[in-house]
Amino acid sequence: xxxxxxxxxxxxxxxxxxxxxxxxxxxxxxxxxxxxxxxxxxxxxxxxxxxxxxxxxxxxxxxxxxxxxxxxxxxxxxxxxxxxxxxxxxxxxxxxxxxxxxxxxxxxxxxxxxxxxxxxxxxxxxxxxxxxxxxxxxxxxxxxxxxxxxxxxxxxxxxxxxxxxxxxxxxxxxxxxxxxxxxxxxxxxxxxxxxxxxxxxxxxxxxxxxxxxxxxxxxxxxxxxxxxxxxxx
Amino acid sequence: xxxxxxxxxxxxxxxxxxxxxxxxxxxxxxxxxxxxxxxxxxxxxxxxxxxxxxxxxxxxxxxxxxxxxxxxxxxxxxxxxxxxxxxxxxxxxxxxxxxxxxxxxxxxxx
Numbered sequence: 356x357x358x359x360x361x362x363x364x365x366x367x368x369x370x371x372x373x374x375x376x377x378x379x380x381x382x383x384x385x386x387x388x389x390x391x392x393x394x395x396x397x398x399x400x401x402x403x404x405x406x407x408x409x410x411x412x413x414x415x416x417x418x419x420x421x422x423x424x425x426x427x428x429x430x431x432x433x434x435x436x437x438x439x440x441x442x443x444x445x446x447x448x449x450x451x452x453x454x455x456x457x458x459x460x461x462x463x464x465x466x467x468x469x470x471x472x473x474x475x476x477x478x479x480x481x482x483x484x485x486x487x488x489x490x491x492x493x494x495x496x497x498x499x500x501x502x503x504x505x506x507x508x509x510x511x512x513x514x515x516x517x518x519x520x521x522x523x524x525x526x527x528x529x530x531x532x533x534x535x536x537x538x539x540x541x542x543x544x545x546x547x548x549x550x551x552x553x554x555x556x557x558x559x560x561x562x563x564x565x566x567x568x569x570x571x572x573x574x575x576x577x578x579x580x581x582x583x584x585x586x587x588x
Numbered sequence: 589x590x591x592x593x594x595x596x597x598x599x600x601x602x603x604x605x606x607x608x609x610x611x612x613x614x615x616x617x618x619x620x621x622x623x624x625x626x627x628x629x630x631x632x633x634x635x636x637x638x639x640x641x642x643x644x645x646x647x648x649x650x651x652x653x654x655x656x657x658x659x660x661x662x663x664x665x666x667x668x669x670x671x672x673x674x675x676x677x678x679x680x681x682x683x684x685x686x687x688x689x690x691x692x693x694x695x696x697x698x
Contacts, residue, residue, distance in 0.1 A: 374636075377658070381609055381632060384657045388610040389628070410629035418633030426640055 367416035370578040420579035432493040438561040445554040464537040475530035482523035489516035606661035
């Protein structure tokens with residue numbers, strides 16, 4: 356009976372594997388304590404009562420899902436600031452490398468390059484402003500943990516700011532990719548080309564990591580909603 | 589009503605010292621004179637939530653039985669939060685007490 360209960364709880368939390376493992380171990384420890392304390396009943400009855408006192412597994416999983424989404428939102432708000440900084444360093448390193456090696460862009464690519472550079476700048480600074488605003492909003496606005504609705508709304512707003520910031524960063528990285536392609540177009544493949552290629556790979560990895568985080572938070576929020584809906588019926 | 593004060597109740601239970609989830613529930617039951625018999629599963633999400641808010645810290649320890657268990661303790665921020673909530677609760681309790689003491693039963697019409 357205990358195993359079935361723990362399996363149901365762990366399965367409901369499977370969208371967050373580390374939380375699922377931790378909760379399973381904690382709840383198992385709790386139930387074993389509760390059974391040991393219930394000396395008056397036989398083992399099976401003690402197990403039944405311990406599980407009944409603990410509550411419906413999906414209702415408990417719904418509460419944990421909120422915690423998981425909140426943790427993911429906090430981590431996204433911090434990650435996006437770090438990723439933007441890494442992208443900024445990669446961009447600056449590439450530009451410095453072009454200057455140091457006196458690398459020039461082919462003349463026919465310059466007009467297109469200027470337009471892409473303009474898009475790149477606007478997109479990058481948009482992402483900086485939104486990411487910093489999202490992070491500051493996350494840190495500055497302290498909502499008591501018990502106020503579920505206000506906390507959920509706050510997290511949704513932070514996640515939205517971070518998602519728009521990430522989208523702007525994707526536009527900036529695509530623009531960087533185009534600019535790098537313009538720079539490298541007529542250049543023969545040589546050792547010097549590795550620096551722009553490597554810095555571009557770093558930028559792509561950063562936005563990939565952010566996209567993964569956004570996908571995770573979206574999935575967890577959907578699971579949390581599904582669990583809440585299941586419990587409200 | 590109890591659910592709205594769950595965080596304060598959990599923080600107050602941990603004010604006596606670090607404890608694992610089951611011990612927190614036992615403390616709540618004992619200190620409230622068996623008045624608060626919460627569904628036990630509601631305590632764990634509250635413990636996780638408070639830990640995430642920085643009001644609790646936790647670590648795995650090995651009990652005498654050899655079982656690994658998660659032990660929770662108040663952080664400094666948790667102690668401050670509890671002190672603030674105690675003060676607010678005291679104020680609220682005094683105000684309600686004053687109101688109830690001053691209230692007179694309504695006279696029934698003859």
